[in-house]
Amino acid sequence: MVDRPKIPKSEANAPSTFQRRADGHGQERRASRSEREAPPEAGRFLDIEAATPTVLERKRGVKTMEEAAQWLRWRGIDDVECITPDLAGVARGKMMPTKKFTANTSLALPSALFMHTISGDYPEETGEFRYSPNDGDLKLMPDLATLCEVPWESDPTAQIICDVVDTAGNAVPYTPRNVLKRVLALYEERGWRAVVAPEIEFYLVSKNIDPDYPLTPPIGRSGRQIQGGQAYSIGGVNEFDELIDDIYDFSDRQGLEIDTLIHEEGAAQLEINLRHGDPIELADQVFLFKRTIREAALKHGIYATFMAKPIQGQPGSAMHIHQSVVDVQSGRNVFSNEDGSPSALFRHFIGGMQRYVPAALIMMAPYVNSYRRLTHGMSAPTNNAWGFDNRTTAFRVPTSDAAGRRVENRLPSSDANPYLALAGSLASGWLGMANGLEPDQPTDRTVNEDGVISLPRGLLEAVAAFEGEACFHDVFSREFVGTFSGIKRGEHETFMQVISPWEREFLLLNV
Template sequence: MSWHAQIPKAAQKYLQHNRLDEVECVIADLPGIARGKAVPAGKWEKQTHFHLPNSIFFQTITGDWGEAAGPDGFLEPDMVLKPDLSTVTAAPWANDGTLQVIHDAYDQKGTPVPFAPRNVLRRVIDLYKARGWTPVIAPEMEFYLVARNVDPAKAITPMMGRTGRPAAGRQAYSMSAVDDYGPVIDDIYEFAEIQGFEIDGIAQEGGAGQLEINLRHGDPIKLADEVFFFKRLIREAALKHDCFATFMAKPIAGEPGSAMHVHHSILDADGNNIFTGPQGGETDAFFHFIGGLQEHMPSVIAVIAPYVNSYRRYVRDHAAPINLEWGRDNRTTGIRIPVSVPAARRVENRLAGMDCNPYLCIAASLACGYLGLTHEIRPDKRWHGDAYEAEDEIPQGLYAALELFDAATEMHNILGPDFARVYSIVKRAEYDEFLQVISPWEREHLLLNV
């Protein structure tokens, strides 16, 4: 069968109107950056795989390396990367006809590479499948459109809107605010349509130039792929209009941070939501899933809040939860139960930052719920009222979060022990890099005062 017949309909339609010039063969590394190769179309049609060194998973966000290669040393053996044709999508911003395709990573014996993020998520989903369960998730993506910033020493500022004024904050859900950067949003919509992605809605959030895009619920791997693609799509749309899109958890001081809220539900073998009973009531499984999030989420905060900047988002009374309480239709709780009909009953994890790797974030969140389901963990009592009055339950920084992650051996068995080893080494290398940088605050307050 021709590969053309195996790719999504949106990609087939793109090829009807564009001569294929190049194929971008990509895979997400630990930070979620697209790594890979651009291959001429004629060559790609003849190849069944390509190679990259496994060291791409040992690289920090700065481009340095963690000493995570294992006992054989830093030999950088080649991985075998095989295309998943169900992920083929256009790169509509390219000058010539270009497709993108996500690949899966295997070692040379055909075993999935355990620290490849897509494989980590698949490992967790397979645990659910072994129990006869199918996880369903829906992500919400928050991000900022900001003015171009080419000097790291300068503060990030909101983008200039069509009115000629900088985007304003505290305008949540304002249609006028959305219209102010309508040309960027128009291109986001156009690129998404060409790529075959369904946007459930776009809204202005509380920050200056901050937007939220909701995606339709579905298969966790498919949705993680879409978030991975969307980050690039949104950046490209912003660049067309002389601004940047940023997914930093806290890019602007005094403004709300950007989250990636994840909604979860679980289906049984008959396609029924296990969170809802025959009469429409809440089941034990529903409460066990919540209990798993409450008990195990601290151990994976280092995964869903992966950078030093991530912890600047967790600010009391500032649009991000700092607790593990659960509540009904309560956005101050870390775990929220949205309003829904019984068949769509779901649990929302509001703790993850948009700076996360979507594969790893979804895997970690589902892993917490899985442990709750299998160990029948009961949650605390539902929180009533403002949960910012509850105790802080989030680690105060990346180092503290990594300490909890390293001690969570049960979680390591779910996500994969080799992944846990590599992830900790790479994140600690990043933290050491951060400690070598002297901040403006230190120069201002310590230089002459201590």
């Protein structure tokens, strides 16, 4: 079940996870594992036109509202969830009957919805953080390319990701999807196209309804509590065999493609890798994958958490981002010269990452807990160094051929909003390419164990670095920088109201 064989896209009639019955009644049965894992028949070739799924058979995305109506009707969908990520990456939106959705019913949300903290508080206005005086409506504009099933719902339900515009139809600059689109437009202006591949780590933990108690690993199939030190263990993955089957099934029904799944170093810590592609599409997939994994875990009576550091003494959870840049006209990877050697743009991209990622770290490590992961002596990088196939650096260049040359950003944590993490990382590389920044020399030594931390050490320090980088006001928009910074300051104030176990342990009777 790990690294399952992939069926070529030309073989669209190969068995899917859920197969429609031939009797025409629209009922579905779950394909057996042997059907799902069986390699395609040798020597089978299909006509390309015949292999292309019809609109109705397509698991994900349509082009017009007319196609959407047909797609929904064919599946017997009762309700549609119209969702958009807020600044924390939480799905916000409205559910409506299918007939309402296909009638192009106007969808609106209050602007303040994008200005509250992860705890639901509304911070005081500070700096350039300001609320709309009338808390006016923002409109949801469904992206039809994201229409897909909600496989964990008991009633037939679909979901669609929406962009956010104002009443005049202009993109709202401080909403996550629009921030990423703004950065990608900078690449388009230069004739470039960014390509990314995220890797998302997460923990499975026992249910915990009292936040005063630490999180603990769950009981696996063996009946024993899961321990750490299981990196790449197939047995560790098989402890949650039925849960992982549900993750694959839910993903398949949404048209989401998992590249590989592994057990990581932590106790019941897993990692899912996604196929490389367009940044908006991949951010959408991470957004939906988080929902999918949480729902699959709840079905089995446990939690899935994307906290950066959920369990003391265990490794943190990262969202590593592999990045490359393609020339739109030629389709060539601009990180490589024609002779296969690293290009000047490759060096400049790394130079931009080294120069600007520390200032944009708040977009990749957005909570107080995030900085518990970026700590000396743990497996996460604490630097802005780079190197070839060096996992102790912030920016690793994996071994590859010239066409696959890429830069892996190892700083983002899994708690980050995927749209913002990708925007911050790609913007830093673009600034390096646009301004011809040179990196320092690559390192081949261990650079995360020397006690030196060359990054912001906490939330407020990261916010100050973010606000102080003048070019970010143009790259991300002044509205986003002000809004995001204000929210993060508000979250820090909320955190400061909580007395931690450490304080009770060491200060109660000693000071």
